[in-house]
Amino acid sequence: MIITKTLRAFQSRNYRLYFSGQSLSLIGTWMQRTAVYWLIYELTSSAFILGLTAFAAQFPSFLFSIIGGVVSDRFNRYKVLLLTQIASLVQAIILTVLIMSGHYTAWQVLFLSVVLGTINAFDVPARQALVYDMVDNKEHLPNAIALNSSMVHLARLIGPALSGLVLHQWGAAICFLLNGCSFIAVITSLLFMKLPPYKKPERVTNAITDLKNGFIYLKNTPSISTIMLMLALVSLFSLPYITLLPIYAKEIFHGKATTFGYLNSIVGVGALGGAIFLASLNPGANLKRILFNNTLLFGAGLILFSHLDILSYATPFLIIVGFGMMSQTTISNTLIQTMVTPAMRGRVISYYAMAFFGMQPIGALLIGALSSHIGAPKTFLIQGIITCMIALLFGPYLRQRALKQTDKMKIGQLEERTVETS
Template sequence: MSRPSAVAAFGHRNFRLFWSGQLVSLVGTWMQTVAQSWLVLTLTGDPLALGITAACQFTPVLLFGLFGGVIADALPKRRTLVVTQAVSLILALVLGVLVITRAVEVWHVYLLAVGLGLVNAVDMPVRQSFVVEMVGREDVANAVALNSAVFNGARIVGPAVAGLLIGAAGIAACFFLNALSYVAVLAAYALMRAGELRPAVRIAMAHTVRGVLGQLGEGLRYARRTPVIRLALLTLGIVAVAGMNSSVLMPVYARDVLGGDARTFGFLMAASGIGSLSSALLIAGGLRPSLKLVVLGATALGTALVALSIVHVTVVALPLMMVLGWSVIAMAATTNTLIQTTVPDELRGRVLSIFTTVFAGSTPIGGLIAGSIAALAGVGAALFVGGAVALGTAGVAVTRLRTMPSGGGVRPASQGAG
């Protein structure tokens, strides 16, 4: 009997293990995200420090994420992911020890954030490109959507639990639980059956600067000359810089605008997660990925940010955060799926590294800009500027979309690069 299309990827044992491990680990990751932001705000009281933290964590992705794509296309993906997850476990453990011993200073957080960023520069493109090896091209769109669903399901639970746990047991508990959660991922990789994986043909790892740059160039040229991929990445990148800065702005918004505390911040992030989960489930259920959905996401995000800039009541802010979360995944999961289903196997890691670079790597720029505006003119001004830029980007994307005869839909790749 064939499985319903909404869960087709669960027909693959290795993917079920991967998904289950991610479910546990991502709850811990979101707990650490909330705890780290609240820790920095507690240590400094300065929204700019939150921007600096985001810059420390995501600048390595911006600088080295494309090189991570070369690694994804050259090295065994499962073994590489075991290393990255083990290092992430150690980093979370160190931060927990620093907090519980009261030795932590803000520069410690910055340094560990850089370390995690370096890990993510490799982990993100490798993990994204590993999906197709577990499920094959025929189920990759569903697998991407299910990954988004678990990511955002964790985004609902993790922040809410973190907000409550910080009040009950302190910030350090979040870091220790995150470290423990990585054990689930490592166990999942260990239990996978290598014979059921569908590894792509790996490229030879270049050993010279010119060779590495040449391999990077192949992925960049493919993205540039493929209109659907180019417009999706440009739209996502600009909107991510302008409007996807929740880790920087929401702690300050919760405290200064809504008059709340860590629990308020946690519930805001959880509300965003509910919206994101609903978006992921729609895509998993068969919503066709297209550039129209990317543009709709940009429009919804901009509208939600502008509305949040004038809202001072938690009960109104929560549904707006749901819209914000829906729009982020509508853009990100759709762009990811467009890449997964159109890019040739031998280029997938490098083109996906462009996606992770513009999505996650935009945070250093956007976080510093948003933090600076919030410090100078208030968090409301930062939200309004981000929303206005997102709406403007959506308007430009609509004009470009009208020139595409296919309407920005998916065109499956051939197996070769061509």
């Protein structure tokens, strides 16, 4: 009974196909991400360059995700997603060939990371919005989003562990090659889907007006924009902790690539536990209160982990970090997706991608620079304190269970305005 409730989104065939293909692809993605960070740290031994690596991979999402949201709303999301997956496959192949050649620099790897980040700016809005179309019963949408997070964090558990082993035995190039092969799975799953025929929306507005309307919608819908602002702050100050894990693996725990893979996988254990917890929640659960509690938990985990230098003692607190982090980002996504009007879905998700992926690279630069001056443990501690402060700052709003009536009226008015101009 519990399993049936937890997996209820799998009743939709298209979602089952998507989940199976994307699961394999994400394992490859985490293998590549882990290998890139380790490769860069081995080349440079610089905390700042590690931050710059995260910046290069994710800042294009900050720049282009809004445009990606407009593309998602104006064009066939299925075709956009198919194209971005093929482009990601090509990027992985180019990276593999470069590293296999033996003639490469950190800056070439950073450039290819920028390319992948630009692709993701168009991929994320299309992929997130298409999940809505994949789920036949819209009541299963929150469950589908939670299962998506389970998939991401299961990949985060498996991918870095495999990457650590592959890095140790065969090197980074094989990690990149395996990632390239993994895209075949998701492309195949997309080709086997049977989605309703695409109906091009009739529009009387241009892309610039669409961008403006998306911003106005967010401004006048505080139930969404408040969650978005909280997510942006967490992404800026808290989530870049992942940038410092290579330093912990090599300098603090005196380990190798396998240790770095282990640390990432431990985060994945906690995140997977959080995803299963969220997928098992009953409909109508107070997600805002859970968001408040788990953001505090995230901060506490960062604080407790920060100054431990024995790996076995640090492991439980890194699990707590993964659990709290996953809950924070997934509940934010769920709240936004369930409240947004369909006509604005792509643009709002692009703002979500901007808040989630776009703030992290800026934060990674800040965290990398700060760590190079005061060290990774003190930086981790500061991040934990800031995370708890963010939870307390938004606490009064998150304790409100019901949507305010004035907010509901604004949403209704904007939906009517959207219908008139579409």
